Amino acid sequence: xxxxxxxxxxxxxxxxxxxxxALGLLVIAAxxxxxxxxxxxxxxxxxxxxxxxxxxxxxxAIARPVAAANRAIADLKxxxxxxxxxxxxxxxxxxxxxxxxxxxRLENENxxxxxxxxxxxxxxxxFITARIVGDSVSAYVRGALLNVGRKAGVAPGQAVVTxxxxxxxxxxxxxxxxxxxxxxxxxxRLPVLIERTRERAILAGDNSSQLRLTLLQxxxxxxxxxxxxxxxxxxxxxxxxxxxxxxxxxxxRVRVRxxxxxxxxxxxxxxxxxxSGLVSGAGSSAPSTPSGVAGQRVR
Amino acid sequence: MKADGVLAALDRWGRxxxxxxxxxxxxxxxxxPLRAPYLSDxxxxxxxxxxxxxxxxxxERLPGPLLLVMxxxxxxxLGGPGAPVGVSALGFVLIRAAVVANRRYLVGVPFxxxxxxxxxxxxxxxxxxxxxTALFTWTAVDPVPAxxxxxxxxxxxxxxxxxLARVRARDPLNVPEPSxxxxxxxxxxx
Numbered sequence: 086x087x088x089x090x091x092x093x094x095x096x097x098x099x100x101x102x103x104x105x106x107a108l109g110l111l112v113i114a115a116x117x118x119x120x121x122x123x124x125x126x127x128x129x130x131x132x133x134x135x136x137x138x139x140x141x142x143x144x145x146a147i148a149r150p151v152a153a154a155n156r157a158i159a160d161l162k163x164x165x166x167x168x169x170x171x172x173x174x175x176x177x178x179x180x181x182x183x184x185x186x187x188x189x190r191l192e193n194e195n196x197x198x199x200x201x202x203x204x205x206x207x208x209x210x211x212f213i214t215a216r217i218v219g220d221s222v223s224a225y226v227r228g229a230l231l232n233v234g235r236k237a238g239v240a241p242g243q244a245v246v247t248x249x250x251x252x253x254x255x256x257x258x259x260x261x262x263x264x265x266x267x268x269x270x271x272x273x274r275l276p277v278l279i280e281r282t283r284e285r286a287i288l289a290g291d292n293s294s295q296l297r298l299t300l301l302q303x304x305x306x307x308x309x310x311x312x313x314x315x316x317x318x319x320x321x322x323x324x325x326x327x328x329x330x331x332x333x334x335x336x337x338r339v340r341v342r343x344x345x346x347x348x349x350x351x352x353x354x355x356x357x358x359x360x361s362g363l364v365s366g367a368g369s370s371a372p373s374t375p376s377g378v379a380g381q382r383v384r
Numbered sequence: 385m386k387a388d389g390v391l392a393a394l395d396r397w398g399r400x401x402x403x404x405x406x407x408x409x410x411x412x413x414x415x416x417p418l419r420a421p422y423l424s425d426x427x428x429x430x431x432x433x434x435x436x437x438x439x440x441x442x443x444e445r446l447p448g449p450l451l452l453v454m455x456x457x458x459x460x461x462l463g464g465p466g467a468p469v470g471v472s473a474l475g476f477v478l479i480r481a482a483v484v485a486n487r488r489y490l491v492g493v494p495f496x497x498x499x500x501x502x503x504x505x506x507x508x509x510x511x512x513x514x515x516x517t518a519l520f521t522w523t524a525v526d527p528v529p530a531x532x533x534x535x536x537x538x539x540x541x542x543x544x545x546x547x548l549a550r551v552r553a554r555d556p557l558n559v560p561e562p563s564x565x566x567x568x569x570x571x572x573x574x
Binding site: 107108111112114115116117118119121122123129132133136137140143144147148151152154155217218219220221223225226229230271291292293350351 | 412413414415416417418427428448449451452455456457460461462463468469470471473474477478481516517520523525526529530533
């Protein structure tokens with residue numbers, strides 16, 4: 086009897102040891118994954134793209150109900166301020182109509198002057214419309230997943246815009262999916278122009294809702310309300326996409342509020358500028374000819 | 385054991401895979417573009433909640449290797465460029481180990497204790513992920529969004545946990561031997 090008890094105790098000890106060993110193995114495996122990810126970025130890139138492509142059909146299936154839920158939430162919020170919203174929109178409409186007249190006049194004038202000066206415009210951009218099927222928003226990333234990929238002509242480095250302005254750039258591309266890195270992400274750096282002074286600067290994200298303007302020749306020239314636009318330097322972005330406006334200046338620190346409303350993005354447009362600039366990521370293959378499967382191509 | 389019918393086999397199979405499936409669902413839900421204020425902030429921590437809750441109820445149906453795979457999948461799907469892959473996996477495995485080791489304080493105790501335990505363990509999870517992310521990207525990551533995530537998920541816990549706990553009540557033997565751990569029936573409950 087005592088021998089049997091001893092045996093059971095020993096067996097239990099062995100079992101406990103194996104279990105403890107299993108935990109150690111798992112911890113080592115997790116650290117191994119981290120180190121492999123740090124050492125072999127190309128492998129991780131492939132794994133990410135594979136995971137994206139596998140997950141995107143599932144995400145697309147749940148994107149519609151989620152969008153419906155979002156709309157319901159937004160509707161509820163808007164009901165409360167319908168009257169003020171209407172008044173604001175009427176006022177804005179009147180202002181925009183005046184601007185439209187001005188824009189038409191300027192466009193005609195511009196066309197005429199370009200004809201006179203024999204000005205050659207840069208490559209023409211085409212757009213790929215995409216639905217946002219997933220957010221990759223956490224405490225550490227600001228981004229989203231799109232339902233278009235290499236098959237629709239999406240390539241890393243392309244600009245992603247909304248109706249209001251620049252949202253971000255394409256970071257990773259799968260066959261039928263792509264990841265956008267928003268301008269607010271901590272890894273985002275953009276060459277920009279201050280529209281009023283034509284001064285160059287770098288616009289950087291820091292995972293908060295506002296952007297940071299750095300590397301200015303003179304911070305003093307920036308005023309609140311100045312619009313920030315893409316400068317086109319680096320080659321992969323068209324010139325003049327609006328990004329945001331300056332909301333805070335002071336002590337060498339300029340904050341910019343992006344025009345794009347990241348809290349209600351549903352559809353975005355990927356701008357195919359036809360040039361693969363410096364930004365196109367290492368190891369990414371060239372985009373194949375667009376077959377127009379998932380994305381809709383418009384001029 | 386007598387031979388079971390197809391239905392019974394299916395039922396057993398369903399029971400065995402349910403926690404894993406729920407975890408996979410929450411991993412994918414992390415990416416859902418939900419715009420509900422506050423709730424969408426907490427989505428990335430919900431898989432950790434599922435891991436905690438199922439480790440309490442049925443750890444044998446959520447084995448460590450599965451947690452490793454799910455954690456790596458979550459990191460691959462969520463992470464931006466440069467973010468370490470495998471941090472969540474490490475966190476999940478450690479949460480499970482901590483729960484299994486402390487079952488006597490967490491199983492069969494008032495809900496408030498479980499909530500407190502969750503708050504404690506997820507705090508560890510958040511700190512782990514934050515510090516490893518900061519270490520691997522070698523930048524001073526702003527801790528405030530991570531804190532907001534933490535607070536929201538701790539507040540959400542009482543809403544979600546009873547739902548997930550139902551998986552245990554449906555178990556035919558109620559509490560299987562490995563889940564009971566060192567706790568004896570009635571030992572810690574009043």
